[in-house]
Amino acid sequence: MRLSKRGEYGLRAMIALAEPAEKGSAPKMMQIKEISERENISTKFLEQILLALKNAGLVHSKMGVGGGYYLARPAKDITFGQIFRVLDGPVAPIKCVSQMAYEPCGCPDEATCGLRLVMGDVRNAISDILDKTSLADVTKRQAAVRKKLGIK
Amino acid sequence: MRLSKRGEYGLRAMIALAEPAEKGSAPKMMQIKEISERENISTKFLEQILLALKNAGLVHSKMGVGGGYYLARPAKDITFGQIFRVLDGPVAPIKCVSQMAYEPCGCPDEATCGLRLVMGDVRNAISDILDKTSLADVTKRQAAVRKKLGIK
DNA sequence: CAAAAGTCTACTTGTGTTATAGACTTTATA
DNA sequence: TATAAAGTCTATAACACAAGTAGACTTTTG
Structure with a gap:
Protein backbone atom coordinates (compact mmCIF):
# COMPACT_ATOMS: atom_id res chain seq x y z
CA MET A 1 0.00 0.00 0.00
CA ARG A 2 2.74 2.37 -0.90
CA LEU A 3 2.65 6.07 -1.67
CA SER A 4 5.02 6.71 -4.60
CA LYS A 5 7.85 9.22 -4.37
CA ARG A 6 5.99 11.23 -6.96
CA GLY A 7 2.97 11.38 -4.71
CA GLU A 8 5.05 12.04 -1.64
CA TYR A 9 6.96 14.92 -3.19
CA GLY A 10 3.85 16.43 -4.69
CA LEU A 11 2.02 16.37 -1.38
CA ARG A 12 5.03 17.86 0.40
CA ALA A 13 5.23 20.62 -2.16
CA MET A 14 1.55 21.43 -1.86
CA ILE A 15 1.82 21.56 1.91
CA ALA A 16 4.77 23.89 1.54
CA LEU A 17 2.73 26.14 -0.72
CA ALA A 18 -0.15 26.10 1.74
CA GLU A 19 1.82 26.69 4.91
CA PRO A 20 2.47 30.40 4.96
CA ALA A 21 -0.56 31.19 2.86
CA GLU A 22 -2.64 31.03 6.01
CA LYS A 23 -1.15 34.16 7.53
CA GLY A 24 -1.81 36.67 4.82
CA SER A 25 -4.60 35.60 2.55
CA ALA A 26 -2.53 36.46 -0.52
CA PRO A 27 -1.46 33.17 -2.13
CA LYS A 28 2.20 32.61 -1.50
CA MET A 29 4.38 32.07 -4.53
CA MET A 30 7.37 29.76 -4.34
CA GLN A 31 9.90 28.74 -6.93
CA ILE A 32 10.67 25.14 -7.79
CA LYS A 33 14.19 25.53 -6.51
CA GLU A 34 13.02 26.95 -3.23
CA ILE A 35 10.75 23.96 -2.61
CA SER A 36 13.20 21.37 -3.87
CA GLU A 37 15.96 22.62 -1.60
CA ARG A 38 13.76 22.88 1.42
CA GLU A 39 12.28 19.41 0.94
CA ASN A 40 15.36 17.77 -0.48
CA ILE A 41 13.86 16.77 -3.80
CA SER A 42 15.54 16.57 -7.20
CA THR A 43 14.70 19.86 -8.89
CA LYS A 44 14.07 18.27 -12.24
CA PHE A 45 11.79 15.62 -10.81
CA LEU A 46 9.80 18.17 -8.82
CA GLU A 47 9.46 20.22 -11.99
CA GLN A 48 7.49 17.42 -13.63
CA ILE A 49 5.34 16.91 -10.60
CA LEU A 50 4.43 20.57 -10.29
CA LEU A 51 3.67 20.62 -13.99
CA ALA A 52 1.24 17.75 -13.57
CA LEU A 53 -0.43 19.55 -10.69
CA LYS A 54 -0.65 22.65 -12.81
CA ASN A 55 -2.23 20.80 -15.72
CA ALA A 56 -4.72 19.36 -13.27
CA GLY A 57 -5.63 22.85 -12.17
CA LEU A 58 -4.47 22.58 -8.58
CA VAL A 59 -1.71 25.19 -8.83
CA HIS A 60 -1.11 28.16 -11.05
CA SER A 61 2.24 29.47 -12.14
CA LYS A 62 3.93 32.57 -13.33
CA MET A 63 6.70 32.40 -15.89
CA GLY A 64 9.75 34.53 -16.18
CA VAL A 65 11.80 36.51 -13.70
CA GLY A 66 10.20 36.54 -10.28
CA GLY A 67 7.87 33.75 -11.27
CA GLY A 68 6.90 30.64 -9.38
CA TYR A 69 3.99 28.45 -8.29
CA TYR A 70 1.04 29.17 -6.06
CA LEU A 71 -2.15 27.40 -5.06
CA ALA A 72 -4.97 27.73 -7.53
CA ARG A 73 -7.55 27.92 -4.74
CA PRO A 74 -7.61 28.63 -1.02
CA ALA A 75 -5.90 25.87 0.96
CA LYS A 76 -9.19 24.84 2.52
CA ASP A 77 -10.54 23.97 -0.93
CA ILE A 78 -7.76 21.61 -1.94
CA THR A 79 -7.85 18.10 -0.54
CA MET B 1 -2.54 2.41 -3.24
CA ARG B 2 -2.57 -0.82 -5.13
CA LEU B 3 -2.91 -4.35 -3.90
CA SER B 4 -0.48 -6.54 -5.87
CA LYS B 5 -1.62 -9.59 -7.80
CA ARG B 6 0.38 -11.64 -5.36
CA GLY B 7 -1.61 -10.18 -2.49
CA GLU B 8 -4.87 -10.49 -4.36
CA TYR B 9 -4.36 -14.12 -5.27
CA GLY B 10 -3.17 -15.00 -1.79
CA LEU B 11 -6.20 -13.42 -0.16
CA ARG B 12 -8.53 -15.12 -2.62
CA ALA B 13 -6.92 -18.46 -1.91
CA MET B 14 -7.21 -18.00 1.83
CA ILE B 15 -10.86 -17.05 1.52
CA ALA B 16 -11.40 -20.16 -0.58
CA LEU B 17 -9.78 -22.27 2.11
CA ALA B 18 -11.90 -20.63 4.78
CA GLU B 19 -15.23 -20.78 3.01
CA PRO B 20 -16.44 -24.30 3.51
CA ALA B 21 -14.45 -24.75 6.68
CA GLU B 22 -17.25 -23.02 8.52
CA LYS B 23 -19.74 -25.83 7.98
CA GLY B 24 -17.88 -28.74 9.39
CA SER B 25 -15.21 -27.70 11.84
CA ALA B 26 -12.68 -29.99 10.19
CA PRO B 27 -10.21 -27.81 8.26
CA LYS B 28 -10.93 -28.14 4.58
CA MET B 29 -8.06 -29.27 2.43
CA MET B 30 -7.75 -28.00 -1.13
CA GLN B 31 -5.17 -28.63 -3.80
CA ILE B 32 -3.30 -25.87 -5.59
CA LYS B 33 -4.90 -26.86 -8.85
CA GLU B 34 -8.36 -26.81 -7.40
CA ILE B 35 -7.89 -23.24 -6.15
CA SER B 36 -6.09 -22.00 -9.23
CA GLU B 37 -8.81 -23.26 -11.55
CA ARG B 38 -11.62 -21.91 -9.46
CA GLU B 39 -10.01 -18.48 -9.08
CA ASN B 40 -8.37 -18.35 -12.48
CA ILE B 41 -4.80 -18.03 -11.25
CA SER B 42 -1.62 -19.40 -12.81
CA THR B 43 -0.96 -22.63 -10.98
CA LYS B 44 2.78 -22.06 -10.75
CA PHE B 45 2.34 -18.55 -9.43
CA LEU B 46 -0.16 -19.63 -6.82
CA GLU B 47 2.23 -22.36 -5.79
CA GLN B 48 4.78 -19.75 -4.72
CA ILE B 49 2.20 -17.72 -2.91
CA LEU B 50 0.87 -20.65 -0.95
CA LEU B 51 4.42 -21.63 -0.12
CA ALA B 52 5.05 -18.17 1.33
CA LEU B 53 1.89 -18.41 3.37
CA LYS B 54 2.99 -21.79 4.58
CA ASN B 55 6.41 -20.55 5.61
CA ALA B 56 4.69 -17.75 7.47
CA GLY B 57 2.67 -20.33 9.37
CA LEU B 58 -0.76 -19.33 8.08
CA VAL B 59 -1.47 -22.57 6.26
CA HIS B 60 -0.30 -26.12 6.62
CA SER B 61 0.09 -28.63 3.86
CA LYS B 62 0.15 -32.30 3.24
CA MET B 63 2.45 -33.74 0.62
CA GLY B 64 1.86 -36.67 -1.64
CA VAL B 65 -1.24 -38.32 -3.03
CA GLY B 66 -4.39 -36.77 -1.61
CA GLY B 67 -2.42 -33.88 -0.22
CA GLY B 68 -3.20 -30.18 -0.31
CA TYR B 69 -3.37 -27.05 1.78
CA TYR B 70 -5.50 -26.14 4.76
CA LEU B 71 -5.69 -23.28 7.23
CA ALA B 72 -3.25 -23.51 10.09
CA ARG B 73 -5.77 -22.06 12.53
CA PRO B 74 -9.52 -21.56 12.71
CA ALA B 75 -10.69 -18.96 10.20
CA LYS B 76 -11.64 -16.59 12.97
CA ASP B 77 -8.01 -16.45 14.10
CA ILE B 78 -6.53 -15.44 10.75
CA THR B 79 -6.84 -11.81 9.74
C1' DC C 1 18.99 41.50 -25.10
C1' DA C 2 20.23 38.75 -21.09
C1' DA C 3 19.01 36.28 -17.28
C1' DA C 4 15.58 34.07 -14.63
C1' DA C 5 11.99 31.39 -14.42
C1' DG C 6 8.55 27.79 -16.02
C1' DT C 7 7.27 24.16 -20.14
C1' DC C 8 7.62 20.08 -22.54
C1' DT C 9 9.31 15.72 -24.30
C1' DA C 10 12.37 12.09 -24.51
C1' DC C 11 15.38 9.05 -22.54
C1' DT C 12 17.91 6.19 -19.07
C1' DT C 13 18.39 3.31 -15.37
C1' DG C 14 17.15 0.50 -11.86
C1' DT C 15 13.88 -2.22 -9.34
C1' DG C 16 9.86 -4.96 -8.66
C1' DT C 17 6.05 -7.67 -10.30
C1' DT C 18 4.35 -11.44 -12.55
C1' DA C 19 5.01 -15.05 -14.00
C1' DT C 20 7.48 -19.70 -16.10
C1' DA C 21 10.64 -23.70 -15.84
C1' DG C 22 12.38 -27.59 -14.07
C1' DA C 23 14.44 -30.63 -10.94
C1' DC C 24 13.49 -32.52 -6.33
C1' DT C 25 10.88 -34.70 -2.19
C1' DT C 26 7.13 -36.92 0.06
C1' DT C 27 3.19 -39.99 0.35
C1' DA C 28 -0.57 -43.23 -0.79
C1' DT C 29 -1.86 -47.22 -2.96
C1' DA C 30 -2.02 -50.86 -6.47
C1' DT D 1 8.00 -51.59 -4.17
C1' DA D 2 7.07 -48.93 -8.26
C1' DT D 3 4.34 -45.28 -9.83
C1' DA D 4 1.74 -41.35 -9.94
C1' DA D 5 0.00 -37.58 -7.38
C1' DA D 6 0.89 -34.10 -4.80
C1' DG D 7 3.82 -30.23 -2.53
C1' DT D 8 8.97 -27.86 -2.33
C1' DC D 9 12.48 -25.01 -3.82
C1' DT D 10 15.43 -22.09 -6.68
C1' DA D 11 16.48 -19.75 -10.80
C1' DT D 12 15.47 -16.83 -14.31
C1' DA D 13 12.79 -14.49 -17.99
C1' DA D 14 9.77 -10.79 -19.60
C1' DC D 15 7.86 -6.80 -18.79
C1' DA D 16 6.21 -2.70 -16.62
C1' DC D 17 6.82 1.12 -13.90
C1' DA D 18 9.09 4.39 -10.84
C1' DA D 19 12.50 7.67 -10.33
C1' DG D 20 15.52 10.48 -12.03
C1' DT D 21 18.29 13.06 -15.87
C1' DA D 22 18.85 15.91 -19.97
C1' DG D 23 18.18 19.37 -22.97
C1' DA D 24 15.97 22.41 -25.95
C1' DC D 25 12.19 25.74 -25.81
C1' DT D 26 9.08 29.75 -24.16
C1' DT D 27 7.85 33.62 -21.36
C1' DT D 28 8.79 37.60 -18.58
C1' DT D 29 11.32 41.32 -16.35
C1' DG D 30 14.68 44.86 -16.17
Whole structure:
Protein backbone atom coordinates (compact mmCIF):
# COMPACT_ATOMS: atom_id res chain seq x y z
CA MET A 1 0.00 0.00 0.00
CA ARG A 2 2.74 2.37 -0.90
CA LEU A 3 2.65 6.07 -1.67
CA SER A 4 5.02 6.71 -4.60
CA LYS A 5 7.85 9.22 -4.37
CA ARG A 6 5.99 11.23 -6.96
CA GLY A 7 2.97 11.38 -4.71
CA GLU A 8 5.05 12.04 -1.64
CA TYR A 9 6.96 14.92 -3.19
CA GLY A 10 3.85 16.43 -4.69
CA LEU A 11 2.02 16.37 -1.38
CA ARG A 12 5.03 17.86 0.40
CA ALA A 13 5.23 20.62 -2.16
CA MET A 14 1.55 21.43 -1.86
CA ILE A 15 1.82 21.56 1.91
CA ALA A 16 4.77 23.89 1.54
CA LEU A 17 2.73 26.14 -0.72
CA ALA A 18 -0.15 26.10 1.74
CA GLU A 19 1.82 26.69 4.91
CA PRO A 20 2.47 30.40 4.96
CA ALA A 21 -0.56 31.19 2.86
CA GLU A 22 -2.64 31.03 6.01
CA LYS A 23 -1.15 34.16 7.53
CA GLY A 24 -1.81 36.67 4.82
CA SER A 25 -4.60 35.60 2.55
CA ALA A 26 -2.53 36.46 -0.52
CA PRO A 27 -1.46 33.17 -2.13
CA LYS A 28 2.20 32.61 -1.50
CA MET A 29 4.38 32.07 -4.53
CA MET A 30 7.37 29.76 -4.34
CA GLN A 31 9.90 28.74 -6.93
CA ILE A 32 10.67 25.14 -7.79
CA LYS A 33 14.19 25.53 -6.51
CA GLU A 34 13.02 26.95 -3.23
CA ILE A 35 10.75 23.96 -2.61
CA SER A 36 13.20 21.37 -3.87
CA GLU A 37 15.96 22.62 -1.60
CA ARG A 38 13.76 22.88 1.42
CA GLU A 39 12.28 19.41 0.94
CA ASN A 40 15.36 17.77 -0.48
CA ILE A 41 13.86 16.77 -3.80
CA SER A 42 15.54 16.57 -7.20
CA THR A 43 14.70 19.86 -8.89
CA LYS A 44 14.07 18.27 -12.24
CA PHE A 45 11.79 15.62 -10.81
CA LEU A 46 9.80 18.17 -8.82
CA GLU A 47 9.46 20.22 -11.99
CA GLN A 48 7.49 17.42 -13.63
CA ILE A 49 5.34 16.91 -10.60
CA LEU A 50 4.43 20.57 -10.29
CA LEU A 51 3.67 20.62 -13.99
CA ALA A 52 1.24 17.75 -13.57
CA LEU A 53 -0.43 19.55 -10.69
CA LYS A 54 -0.65 22.65 -12.81
CA ASN A 55 -2.23 20.80 -15.72
CA ALA A 56 -4.72 19.36 -13.27
CA GLY A 57 -5.63 22.85 -12.17
CA LEU A 58 -4.47 22.58 -8.58
CA VAL A 59 -1.71 25.19 -8.83
CA HIS A 60 -1.11 28.16 -11.05
CA SER A 61 2.24 29.47 -12.14
CA LYS A 62 3.93 32.57 -13.33
CA MET A 63 6.70 32.40 -15.89
CA GLY A 64 9.75 34.53 -16.18
CA VAL A 65 11.80 36.51 -13.70
CA GLY A 66 10.20 36.54 -10.28
CA GLY A 67 7.87 33.75 -11.27
CA GLY A 68 6.90 30.64 -9.38
CA TYR A 69 3.99 28.45 -8.29
CA TYR A 70 1.04 29.17 -6.06
CA LEU A 71 -2.15 27.40 -5.06
CA ALA A 72 -4.97 27.73 -7.53
CA ARG A 73 -7.55 27.92 -4.74
CA PRO A 74 -7.61 28.63 -1.02
CA ALA A 75 -5.90 25.87 0.96
CA LYS A 76 -9.19 24.84 2.52
CA ASP A 77 -10.54 23.97 -0.93
CA ILE A 78 -7.76 21.61 -1.94
CA THR A 79 -7.85 18.10 -0.54
CA PHE A 80 -5.23 15.42 -0.21
CA GLY A 81 -7.47 13.20 -2.30
CA GLN A 82 -7.36 15.58 -5.23
CA ILE A 83 -3.58 15.79 -5.15
CA PHE A 84 -3.11 12.08 -4.61
CA ARG A 85 -5.28 11.12 -7.56
CA VAL A 86 -3.42 13.40 -9.93
CA LEU A 87 -0.07 11.93 -9.01
CA ASP A 88 -0.76 8.34 -8.01
CA GLY A 89 -4.08 7.52 -9.64
CA PRO A 90 -7.10 5.88 -8.04
CA VAL A 91 -7.26 5.37 -4.30
CA ALA A 92 -8.82 1.92 -4.42
CA PRO A 93 -6.58 -1.07 -3.65
CA ILE A 94 -8.30 -3.06 -6.38
CA LYS A 95 -10.02 -1.87 -9.53
CA CYS A 96 -13.41 -3.42 -8.88
CA VAL A 97 -14.01 -1.15 -5.88
CA SER A 98 -12.77 2.05 -7.49
CA GLN A 99 -15.24 4.94 -7.76
CA MET A 100 -13.09 6.89 -10.21
CA ALA A 101 -11.72 4.04 -12.31
CA TYR A 102 -13.92 0.99 -11.98
CA GLU A 103 -13.02 -2.17 -13.82
CA PRO A 104 -14.25 -5.70 -13.17
CA CYS A 105 -11.62 -7.78 -11.42
CA GLY A 106 -12.62 -11.14 -12.84
CA CYS A 107 -14.11 -12.83 -9.82
CA PRO A 108 -17.08 -15.10 -10.59
CA ASP A 109 -19.59 -12.94 -8.73
CA GLU A 110 -18.81 -9.42 -7.61
CA ALA A 111 -21.73 -9.12 -5.23
CA THR A 112 -20.55 -12.01 -3.10
CA CYS A 113 -16.80 -11.69 -3.58
CA GLY A 114 -15.21 -11.69 -0.13
CA LEU A 115 -12.11 -9.86 -1.21
CA ARG A 116 -14.23 -7.17 -2.78
CA LEU A 117 -16.25 -6.67 0.39
CA VAL A 118 -13.17 -6.01 2.47
CA MET A 119 -11.29 -3.96 -0.10
CA GLY A 120 -14.39 -1.84 -0.53
CA ASP A 121 -14.21 -1.01 3.16
CA VAL A 122 -10.54 -0.16 2.81
CA ARG A 123 -11.17 2.09 -0.13
CA ASN A 124 -13.87 3.94 1.75
CA ALA A 125 -11.70 4.36 4.81
CA ILE A 126 -8.84 5.80 2.79
CA SER A 127 -10.95 8.17 0.74
CA ASP A 128 -12.82 9.23 3.85
CA ILE A 129 -9.56 10.63 5.13
CA LEU A 130 -7.99 11.83 1.92
CA ASP A 131 -11.09 13.52 0.55
CA LYS A 132 -12.02 15.18 3.82
CA THR A 133 -8.60 16.51 4.71
CA SER A 134 -7.70 19.83 3.11
CA LEU A 135 -4.32 21.52 3.01
CA ALA A 136 -5.69 24.07 5.47
CA ASP A 137 -6.66 21.30 7.89
CA VAL A 138 -3.10 20.11 7.89
CA THR A 139 -1.44 23.46 8.40
CA LYS A 140 -3.81 23.93 11.34
CA ARG A 141 -2.83 20.60 12.80
CA GLN A 142 0.82 21.41 12.32
CA ALA A 143 0.37 24.69 14.15
CA ALA A 144 -1.41 22.92 16.98
CA VAL A 145 1.40 20.40 17.34
CA ARG A 146 4.00 23.16 17.34
CA LYS A 147 2.14 25.04 20.01
CA LYS A 148 1.83 21.93 22.15
CA LEU A 149 5.55 21.29 21.86
CA GLY A 150 6.29 24.84 23.02
CA ILE A 151 6.00 27.15 20.06
CA LYS A 152 9.35 26.69 18.25
CA MET B 1 -2.54 2.41 -3.24
CA ARG B 2 -2.57 -0.82 -5.13
CA LEU B 3 -2.91 -4.35 -3.90
CA SER B 4 -0.48 -6.54 -5.87
CA LYS B 5 -1.62 -9.59 -7.80
CA ARG B 6 0.38 -11.64 -5.36
CA GLY B 7 -1.61 -10.18 -2.49
CA GLU B 8 -4.87 -10.49 -4.36
CA TYR B 9 -4.36 -14.12 -5.27
CA GLY B 10 -3.17 -15.00 -1.79
CA LEU B 11 -6.20 -13.42 -0.16
CA ARG B 12 -8.53 -15.12 -2.62
CA ALA B 13 -6.92 -18.46 -1.91
CA MET B 14 -7.21 -18.00 1.83
CA ILE B 15 -10.86 -17.05 1.52
CA ALA B 16 -11.40 -20.16 -0.58
CA LEU B 17 -9.78 -22.27 2.11
CA ALA B 18 -11.90 -20.63 4.78
CA GLU B 19 -15.23 -20.78 3.01
CA PRO B 20 -16.44 -24.30 3.51
CA ALA B 21 -14.45 -24.75 6.68
CA GLU B 22 -17.25 -23.02 8.52
CA LYS B 23 -19.74 -25.83 7.98
CA GLY B 24 -17.88 -28.74 9.39
CA SER B 25 -15.21 -27.70 11.84
CA ALA B 26 -12.68 -29.99 10.19
CA PRO B 27 -10.21 -27.81 8.26
CA LYS B 28 -10.93 -28.14 4.58
CA MET B 29 -8.06 -29.27 2.43
CA MET B 30 -7.75 -28.00 -1.13
CA GLN B 31 -5.17 -28.63 -3.80
CA ILE B 32 -3.30 -25.87 -5.59
CA LYS B 33 -4.90 -26.86 -8.85
CA GLU B 34 -8.36 -26.81 -7.40
CA ILE B 35 -7.89 -23.24 -6.15
CA SER B 36 -6.09 -22.00 -9.23
CA GLU B 37 -8.81 -23.26 -11.55
CA ARG B 38 -11.62 -21.91 -9.46
CA GLU B 39 -10.01 -18.48 -9.08
CA ASN B 40 -8.37 -18.35 -12.48
CA ILE B 41 -4.80 -18.03 -11.25
CA SER B 42 -1.62 -19.40 -12.81
CA THR B 43 -0.96 -22.63 -10.98
CA LYS B 44 2.78 -22.06 -10.75
CA PHE B 45 2.34 -18.55 -9.43
CA LEU B 46 -0.16 -19.63 -6.82
CA GLU B 47 2.23 -22.36 -5.79
CA GLN B 48 4.78 -19.75 -4.72
CA ILE B 49 2.20 -17.72 -2.91
CA LEU B 50 0.87 -20.65 -0.95
CA LEU B 51 4.42 -21.63 -0.12
CA ALA B 52 5.05 -18.17 1.33
CA LEU B 53 1.89 -18.41 3.37
CA LYS B 54 2.99 -21.79 4.58
CA ASN B 55 6.41 -20.55 5.61
CA ALA B 56 4.69 -17.75 7.47
CA GLY B 57 2.67 -20.33 9.37
CA LEU B 58 -0.76 -19.33 8.08
CA VAL B 59 -1.47 -22.57 6.26
CA HIS B 60 -0.30 -26.12 6.62
CA SER B 61 0.09 -28.63 3.86
CA LYS B 62 0.15 -32.30 3.24
CA MET B 63 2.45 -33.74 0.62
CA GLY B 64 1.86 -36.67 -1.64
CA VAL B 65 -1.24 -38.32 -3.03
CA GLY B 66 -4.39 -36.77 -1.61
CA GLY B 67 -2.42 -33.88 -0.22
CA GLY B 68 -3.20 -30.18 -0.31
CA TYR B 69 -3.37 -27.05 1.78
CA TYR B 70 -5.50 -26.14 4.76
CA LEU B 71 -5.69 -23.28 7.23
CA ALA B 72 -3.25 -23.51 10.09
CA ARG B 73 -5.77 -22.06 12.53
CA PRO B 74 -9.52 -21.56 12.71
CA ALA B 75 -10.69 -18.96 10.20
CA LYS B 76 -11.64 -16.59 12.97
CA ASP B 77 -8.01 -16.45 14.10
CA ILE B 78 -6.53 -15.44 10.75
CA THR B 79 -6.84 -11.81 9.74
CA PHE B 80 -6.52 -10.06 6.42
CA GLY B 81 -3.72 -8.01 7.93
CA GLN B 82 -1.64 -11.10 8.63
CA ILE B 83 -2.04 -12.39 5.10
CA PHE B 84 -1.48 -9.01 3.51
CA ARG B 85 1.76 -8.38 5.37
CA VAL B 86 3.22 -11.73 4.35
CA LEU B 87 2.55 -11.10 0.68
CA ASP B 88 2.70 -7.33 0.24
CA GLY B 89 4.71 -6.11 3.19
CA PRO B 90 3.90 -3.23 5.52
CA VAL B 91 0.49 -1.62 5.42
CA ALA B 92 1.73 1.95 5.89
CA PRO B 93 1.72 4.22 2.82
CA ILE B 94 5.01 5.73 3.94
CA LYS B 95 7.78 4.20 6.00
CA CYS B 96 7.85 6.83 8.75
CA VAL B 97 4.36 5.83 9.92
CA SER B 98 4.88 2.08 9.76
CA GLN B 99 4.46 0.11 12.97
CA MET B 100 6.07 -3.03 11.60
CA ALA B 101 8.81 -1.49 9.47
CA TYR B 102 9.56 2.02 10.63
CA GLU B 103 12.18 4.08 8.87
CA PRO B 104 12.69 7.84 8.96
CA CYS B 105 11.44 9.47 5.80
CA GLY B 106 13.86 12.36 5.74
CA CYS B 107 11.60 15.27 6.58
CA PRO B 108 13.23 17.96 8.74
CA ASP B 109 10.97 17.31 11.74
CA GLU B 110 8.80 14.23 12.04
CA ALA B 111 6.67 15.57 14.85
CA THR B 112 5.39 18.48 12.80
CA CYS B 113 5.49 16.93 9.34
CA GLY B 114 2.10 17.49 7.74
CA LEU B 115 2.37 14.57 5.37
CA ARG B 116 3.19 12.29 8.25
CA LEU B 117 0.18 13.41 10.25
CA VAL B 118 -2.20 12.53 7.45
CA MET B 119 -0.50 9.34 6.35
CA GLY B 120 -0.49 8.20 9.96
CA ASP B 121 -4.27 8.50 9.93
CA VAL B 122 -4.43 6.55 6.70
CA ARG B 123 -2.25 3.79 8.06
CA ASN B 124 -4.41 3.48 11.14
CA ALA B 125 -7.60 3.40 9.12
CA ILE B 126 -6.28 0.63 6.90
CA SER B 127 -4.87 -1.52 9.66
CA ASP B 128 -8.04 -0.99 11.69
CA ILE B 129 -9.89 -2.83 8.98
CA LEU B 130 -7.30 -5.35 7.92
CA ASP B 131 -6.28 -6.37 11.43
CA LYS B 132 -9.83 -6.60 12.74
CA THR B 133 -11.30 -8.56 9.85
CA SER B 134 -10.82 -12.31 10.01
CA LEU B 135 -11.47 -14.87 7.33
CA ALA B 136 -14.47 -16.02 9.34
CA ASP B 137 -15.89 -12.49 9.37
CA VAL B 138 -15.78 -12.47 5.61
CA THR B 139 -17.37 -15.84 5.05
CA LYS B 140 -20.15 -14.67 7.37
CA ARG B 141 -20.62 -11.51 5.37
CA GLN B 142 -20.67 -13.48 2.16
CA ALA B 143 -23.34 -15.75 3.53
CA ALA B 144 -25.40 -12.74 4.63
CA VAL B 145 -25.18 -11.20 1.18
CA ARG B 146 -26.18 -14.44 -0.48
CA LYS B 147 -29.16 -14.80 1.80
CA LYS B 148 -30.24 -11.25 1.09
CA LEU B 149 -30.05 -11.85 -2.63
CA GLY B 150 -32.28 -14.89 -2.30
CA ILE B 151 -30.12 -17.80 -1.26
CA LYS B 152 -28.50 -18.92 -4.54
C1' DC C 1 18.99 41.50 -25.10
C1' DA C 2 20.23 38.75 -21.09
C1' DA C 3 19.01 36.28 -17.28
C1' DA C 4 15.58 34.07 -14.63
C1' DA C 5 11.99 31.39 -14.42
C1' DG C 6 8.55 27.79 -16.02
C1' DT C 7 7.27 24.16 -20.14
C1' DC C 8 7.62 20.08 -22.54
C1' DT C 9 9.31 15.72 -24.30
C1' DA C 10 12.37 12.09 -24.51
C1' DC C 11 15.38 9.05 -22.54
C1' DT C 12 17.91 6.19 -19.07
C1' DT C 13 18.39 3.31 -15.37
C1' DG C 14 17.15 0.50 -11.86
C1' DT C 15 13.88 -2.22 -9.34
C1' DG C 16 9.86 -4.96 -8.66
C1' DT C 17 6.05 -7.67 -10.30
C1' DT C 18 4.35 -11.44 -12.55
C1' DA C 19 5.01 -15.05 -14.00
C1' DT C 20 7.48 -19.70 -16.10
C1' DA C 21 10.64 -23.70 -15.84
C1' DG C 22 12.38 -27.59 -14.07
C1' DA C 23 14.44 -30.63 -10.94
C1' DC C 24 13.49 -32.52 -6.33
C1' DT C 25 10.88 -34.70 -2.19
C1' DT C 26 7.13 -36.92 0.06
C1' DT C 27 3.19 -39.99 0.35
C1' DA C 28 -0.57 -43.23 -0.79
C1' DT C 29 -1.86 -47.22 -2.96
C1' DA C 30 -2.02 -50.86 -6.47
C1' DT D 1 8.00 -51.59 -4.17
C1' DA D 2 7.07 -48.93 -8.26
C1' DT D 3 4.34 -45.28 -9.83
C1' DA D 4 1.74 -41.35 -9.94
C1' DA D 5 0.00 -37.58 -7.38
C1' DA D 6 0.89 -34.10 -4.80
C1' DG D 7 3.82 -30.23 -2.53
C1' DT D 8 8.97 -27.86 -2.33
C1' DC D 9 12.48 -25.01 -3.82
C1' DT D 10 15.43 -22.09 -6.68
C1' DA D 11 16.48 -19.75 -10.80
C1' DT D 12 15.47 -16.83 -14.31
C1' DA D 13 12.79 -14.49 -17.99
C1' DA D 14 9.77 -10.79 -19.60
C1' DC D 15 7.86 -6.80 -18.79
C1' DA D 16 6.21 -2.70 -16.62
C1' DC D 17 6.82 1.12 -13.90
C1' DA D 18 9.09 4.39 -10.84
C1' DA D 19 12.50 7.67 -10.33
C1' DG D 20 15.52 10.48 -12.03
C1' DT D 21 18.29 13.06 -15.87
C1' DA D 22 18.85 15.91 -19.97
C1' DG D 23 18.18 19.37 -22.97
C1' DA D 24 15.97 22.41 -25.95
C1' DC D 25 12.19 25.74 -25.81
C1' DT D 26 9.08 29.75 -24.16
C1' DT D 27 7.85 33.62 -21.36
C1' DT D 28 8.79 37.60 -18.58
C1' DT D 29 11.32 41.32 -16.35
C1' DG D 30 14.68 44.86 -16.17
